[in-house]
Amino acid sequence: MSTTDDSYVVPHNPSAAKPVSLKEKWWHIMDSWKIGIIPLPLFVLSGALIAIDCLGGKLPSDIVVMVATLAFFGFACGEFGKRLPVIGKMGAAAICATFIPSALVYYGWLPDVVVESTTKFYKSTNILYLYICCIIVGSIMSMNRTTLIQGFLRIFFPMLCGEVVGMLVGMGVGIALGMEPFQIFFFLILPIMAGGVGEGAIPLSIGYATLLHMDQGVALGRVLPIVMLGSLTAIIIAGCLNQLGKRYPHLTGEGELMPDRGDKPQTQTLTTAFSGKADVTTIASGALLAVLLYMLGMLGHKVIGLPAPVGMLFIAVFIKLVHGVSPRLLEGSQVVYKFFQTSVTYPILFAVGVAITPWEELMHAFTLNNLLVIVSTVSALVATGFFVGKKIGMHPIDVAIVSCCQSGQGGTGDVAILTAGNRMTLMPFAQIATRIGGAINVSLSLLVLGNFLV
Numbered sequence: 001m002s003t004t005d006d007s008y009v010v011p012h013n014p015s016a017a018k019p020v021s022l023k024e025k026w027w028h029i030m031d032s033w034k035i036g037i038i039p040l041p042l043f044v045l046s047g048a049l050i051a052i053d054c055l056g057g058k059l060p061s062d063i064v065v066m067v068a069t070l071a072f073f074g075f076a077c078g079e080f081g082k083r084l085p086v087i088g089k090m091g092a093a094a095i096c097a098t099f100i101p102s103a104l105v106y107y108g109w110l111p112d113v114v115v116e117s118t119t120k121f122y123k124s125t126n127i128l129y130l131y132i133c134c135i136i137v138g139s140i141m142s143m144n145r146t147t148l149i150q151g152f153l154r155i156f157f158p159m160l161c162g163e164v165v166g167m168l169v170g171m172g173v174g175i176a177l178g179m180e181p182f183q184i185f186f187f188l189i190l191p192i193m194a195g196g197v198g199e200g201a202i203p204l205s206i207g208y209a210t211l212l213h214m215d216q217g218v219a220l221g222r223v224l225p226i227v228m229l230g231s232l233t234a235i236i237i238a239g240c241l242n243q244l245g246k247r248y249p250h251l252t253g254e255g256e257l258m259p260d261r262g263d264k265p266q267t268q269t270l271t272t273a274f275s276g277k278a279d280v281t282t283i284a285s286g287a288l289l290a291v292l293l294y295m296l297g298m299l300g301h302k303v304i305g306l307p308a309p310v311g312m313l314f315i316a317v318f319i320k321l322v323h324g325v326s327p328r329l330l331e332g333s334q335v336v337y338k339f340f341q342t343s344v345t346y347p348i349l350f351a352v353g354v355a356i357t358p359w360e361e362l363m364h365a366f367t368l369n370n371l372l373v374i375v376s377t378v379s380a381l382v383a384t385g386f387f388v389g390k391k392i393g394m395h396p397i398d399v400a401i402v403s404c405c406q407s408g409q410g411g412t413g414d415v416a417i418l419t420a421g422n423r424m425t426l427m428p429f430a431q432i433a434t435r436i437g438g439a440i441n442v443s444l445s446l447l448v449l450g451n452f453l454v
Contacts, residue, residue, distance in 0.1 A: 036075025037343055046072040054111045061117040063125070069114065070121075070347035077101065077353075078346040091239025091420025095232065097346045098416055099362075101353030106360055115354055122355040131340055131348050132309055132411050132427070133294035134287065138337020139425045140316045141286075141330045144256075148320060151257040151394075155402060155429050158388040159437060162403045163193060166381030173376040177369050188373050190445050191223045192230035193381075195438015196410020201227045207446040225365030226374065228357065231409035231416070233378045238404045238421035241382075245397045253395035255425035257402070278331040286332025289325065307435050309411065313428050341424045345415060352412045378407045398423060405430035406437050 033040040046068050053059045059069065074097055081096030082088050104110035122128070140148065167189055174184035186208070194200025205219035212219070245252035253259065278286075297312030319325060325333075382403045389399025401421040408414050414430040 035079050036071075036346060038071060038075055043072065043075075050114070054113050057113065059111075059113040059117040061120040061124075063121070066117065066121040067347075069118065070350055073101065073114075074347035074350035077350060087239075089239070089243055091235045091242070091416075093346070094239075094349060094416040094419040095235055097349035098353045098357060098412075099232070099359075101350050102357040102359040102362070105354055106358075110354070118351055119355040122351040128348060128352070128411055128415075129294065129309070130291070131344055131415070132431075133297075133312060134290045134336050134340045135415075135424060135427045136309065136313055136431060137290035137293055137316050138286070138333045138340070139427050140313070140320050141325070141333040142337060142425060143320070145321060146258075148317065151429060152317065152432075154392060154394060155257065155399070155432065157392065158385040158394070158399050158403065159406060159433055161388045162381040162384040162406060163437065163441070165384040166193070166377045166406075169380035170373050170377030174369075174373045177372060179369060179373070184373060186445070186449065187222055188226055188370065189377055190441060191226040192374060192377055192407050193438065193441045194223075194227065195434050195442065196227065196231075196408060196413055200410065200438045200442060203442050204446070207442075207449070211446070211449050224358070225361045226370070227409055228362050229365055229370065229374050230378055230407040231413040233375055234382070234404040234407040234413065235416050235420045237378065237382050238401050238417045238423075241397050241400050241404075242421045242423070251390075251395065252397035255398065255423045257389075257394050257398050257426070257429065259393065259395065278328070278335050282328055282332035283335045284332070285329055286334070286336040289329060289333055290336060293319075307439070309431050310435050313431055317428070337424075345419050345424075349412070349416060349419070356412075378404070381406060398426060402426055402429045402433050405433040408434050410434060410438075 030039045030041060035043045038046070050059070050069055050072060053065070059065065077097040077100045078093040080100070081093035084092045084096075101110065105115050143151075167185070170189040170192075171181065171184055174188065175181060191201060191204060194204055201223045204223050208214060208219040208223075245254070293312045293315050294308060296315050297306075297308035297310070300306050300311035300315075301308045382400050385403030386396045386400035390396035401418070401423050404417050404421070405414050405426075408417050408430070411431075411434070414427060414434055418424045418426055418430060
């Protein structure tokens, strides 16, 4: 990489160009050489300070140290994934940021103090929910009202069609491979579409333990790896869909589900929001808005049992539709969204990989038959979303990426899938696909299991 820049040279007379000073060269390195978003000198300094703490035998789990730790490892893994040939453009960054840490933990290549501090910080702070609430609220506030209404009204049909076709294809492939239909549906297909770990795999394992008279730990050990493999497949497909959109731009809205009907495009709205009009107090208010809406979602969960992120999503949509916040506060929310999308995604994925992604269980489920059923199920689900979305007048690639989230590993899967697909603005629809779709699938399936099969 070059160490000079035209901005540091007098342009009017090249033969008498002013020599670039050492200070300017240093500034150029700081501004131009980066690992993720981190300037290379700060990245090196972060690594040195973390190494010193590790050699001392204690890495504090407070937020100050963990910000540097998660940023260092998260962006390092993400940058590695981005630079891989071919697959670097197909979502490898999100995959590497999640699964490399899991493998490092399993093989003992990540210092124990880093593992302990990261796990403690992730589980004690629930930082994933701060990330999700800022992404959801910011993306909703960034949307055109008409697009928002049409998107929510239409997205359910391709989701439903995708699940039906995905289940049928998965069952067909499994039966063709000689597998038992009961095992195919309840231990392969259903976990893929269950909505992740907390809302999917754990309720399934509890239901199986009660209805099938098996140990919950055994049930969870069989279900959890399938959830992760389904999410991994969806991440790869989302990355491929992103590349397809670059090759055929007419198939994508770059984060919009509905074609532009003459209203201001969402991308333009986001651009004007970052033009410098939003001051610090407005940005802080945007962050507080996201947090308060999540707290309302938590209250709704206590009262009616609706998952807090989904409750927050509906409240945010309502506020957007009735013009409940000022344009200035909308800009603040959009800046907060952009900050979390750019700066927090890979650190969060690293923490997820270290704290809650068991590499050993993932490898045990990595059999040819399982992979064939999983890949065929997810592919059929996504392909159906693509063609049904196109048929009803939506952007097919963006609908297909939302369909990928039906196979996601909960909120963490949505983050990884949308990162791979470069469509983080679709987070509200992804949450519907993952949480509402997963809850319906789990509830109906356990109801059928309890009444007809046991």
